[in-house]
Amino acid sequence: MLNIVETLLKISYLLVFSLFLSLAGCDYANSPEVTETVSKIGEKIESGSSKIKNHASEEIQKLQTIEYKVFSLPNDITTEDLEKNLSELGKERWDCALSNNHETTVIRFICKRLPSTYLRLLPYAF
Numbered sequence: 631m632l633n634i635v636e637t638l639l640k641i642s643y644l645l646v647f648s649l650f651l652s653l654a655g656c657d658y659a660n661s662p663e664v665t666e667t668v669s670k671i672g673e674k675i676e677s678g679s680s681k682i683k684n685h686a687s688e689e690i691q692k693l694q695t696i697e698y699k700v701f702s703l704p705n706d707i708t709t710e711d712l713e714k715n716l717s718e719l720g721k722e723r724w725d726c727a728l729s730n731n732h733e734t735t736v737i738r739f740i741c742k743r744l745p746s747t748y749l750r751l752l753p754y755a756f
Contacts (some may be wrong), residue, residue: 692747699724699743702736712737 700727716739719726724741744750 654689689747689749692745693749695745696745697745698742700729700738701741702738705737707737 658685662748699719703712707715716726719741725743726739729738730738734749
């Protein structure tokens with residue numbers, strides 16, 4: 631995402647510079663090099679906008695998705711080790727709950743999380 635933004639910023643700077651040359655009445659503004667550069671800028675803007683649309687679509691899809699994970703630990707695990715395992719999962723944003731199973735040899739957990747997306751931060755920006 632950052633590369634796309636950086637590319638668009640560079641393109642916009644080139645476009646502004648080209649427009650400035652045109653408005654300033656510089657003879658160089660009508661040169662084939664400037665015309666070719668402006669044409670290339672237009673092509674890059676079009677290709678960049680399709681990449682942005684695709685990325686935005688993927689990010690919107692993440693808003694409607696929940697990830698799940700099931701894992702088991704031995705029944706004789708110590709409290710400290712259990713807390714350590716659950717803390718590690720918490721650092722990865724997993725929200726875990728004990729699964730009610732009838733096995734006596736393992737403890738099973740079901741975890742879920744929302745996929746990471748920048749769109750979730752938008753409400754905090756305003």
